[in-house]
Amino acid sequence: MANPRDWFAGRVAVLATMHRKEQAIAPLLEAHLGVTVTVPPAFDTDGFGTFTGEVKRPANQLTTARLKAAAALRQTGATLAIASEGSFGPHPQIPFVACDREIVLLCDRQHQLELVGECLSPNTNYRQQVVRSWAEAKAFASTVGFPSHGLIVRADDTEIAKGITTAEELETAVVTAMQQSPSRQARLETDMRAIYNPTRMEVIAQATQALLNVTSQACPACGCPGFSEVKRWPGLPCGHCGTPTPMTLSVRYQCQQCQHQQDAPCPNSPTVADPTYCLYCNP
Ligand SMILES: [Zn+2]
Ligand SMILES: [Zn+2]
Structure with a gap:
């Protein structure tokens, strides 16, 4: 196969x-x-x-x-x-x-x-902020893609609402949180659920x-899918002086099924390293 x-x-x-x-x-x-x-x-x-x-x-x-x-x-x-x-x-x-x-x-x-x-x-848009007013809450919401992206509101550690996607829900939750919080503040978080x-x-x-x-990526020996990277070798030569750098020179691929291995140049990487990465040219 x-x-x-x-x-x-x-x-x-x-x-x-x-x-x-x-x-x-x-x-x-x-x-x-x-x-x-x-x-x-x-x-x-x-x-x-x-x-x-x-x-x-x-x-x-x-x-x-x-x-x-x-x-x-x-x-x-x-x-x-x-x-x-x-x-x-x-x-x-x-x-x-x-x-x-x-x-x-x-x-x-x-x-x-x-x-x-x-x-x-x-x-x-992963972010959190503590707010003390509805105006601050609105400002935060506008920087994190609300309302196409949902929000979570807490009063300190207590969750007030999550999956908030309308300004009305957000205002209600923020006001409730500020009332419940001993420090009169609401904690806003981006809702990261997909x-x-x-x-x-x-x-x-x-x-x-x-x-x-x-x-x-099929294994060249047995055809099994997932002939994938298991290790990287440093040593890409410096483009200026040729000294091996810590940049990746080659990648080892291995099959999960027959354990066949193969080393190949790092895909999409240049053939020489930028001298910025050379310990000799740029110590
Ligand atoms: Zn194989
Ligand atoms: Zn160099």
């Missing part, structure tokens, strides 16, 4: 979601893998952690996605599951810039295969595309 599509075409893929992530994920997977995506009825992902803080995540992002996929497989008896998981915080390379890291995981029990697509995007956050939905679609890219 040289074409990765042949591994999945005609199968049902259960998507472990309750926040309509199928809007971003299903069309891409159906078009490119030939699967039919279904969402298990009454599937509750909130038990795996919520952004709104009621339930703490049991484990890291990838492990959480695995647990969701396993739960969907258990519940439905299917052999193919998709799960997605996001996390928000400072960009790993650029502090003070918020970013959204989305992963989309494909778990195939029939072929004992796990494939992961990832997207790290600075394109997010259904209330079109920007996040877009990043989930990009992570789904990354998953398709990984899937389309």
Whole structure:
């Protein structure tokens, strides 16, 4: 089976979601893998952690996605599951810039295969602010894409409302929060649940595309999908003096099934490094 599509075409893929992530994920997977995506009825992902803080995540992002996929497989008896998981915080390379890291995981029990697509995007409205008036609340809302993007309002740690998408609901929640809070302030947060956050939905679609890219890389030895990166080797030569730099020279790919390995130049990277990264030219 040289074409990765042949591994999945005609199968049902259960998507472990309750926040309509199928809007971003299903069309891409159906078009490119030939699967039919279904969402298990009454599937509750909130038990795996919520952004709104009621339930703490049991484990890291990838492990959480695995647990969701396993739960969907258990519940439905299917052999193919998709799960997605996001996390928000400072960009790993650029502090003070918020970013959204989305992963989309494909778990195939029939072929004992796990494939992961990832997207790290600075394109997010992830933000919180404490306000003391309706005017301040309105100003915050206007900077985070409200009302197409939902908001959450708290009185200190107590949630007043979430999934807020109208000015009337927002005003009511802010006034209530300021009345209930001993310090007379309301805490506003962007609602990061996919259904209330079109920007996040877009990043989930990009992570789904990354998953398709990984899937389309077939092992040259056995044809298994997901011949993907397991390691990076530094040493790209400096464009000025030729000294090896810490920039990536090559990437090692490995098959999950037959363990075949191959080293290749880093895709989309230049053949020499900018002297800025050279420890000799730019110590
Ligand atoms: Zn292989
Ligand atoms: Zn140099």
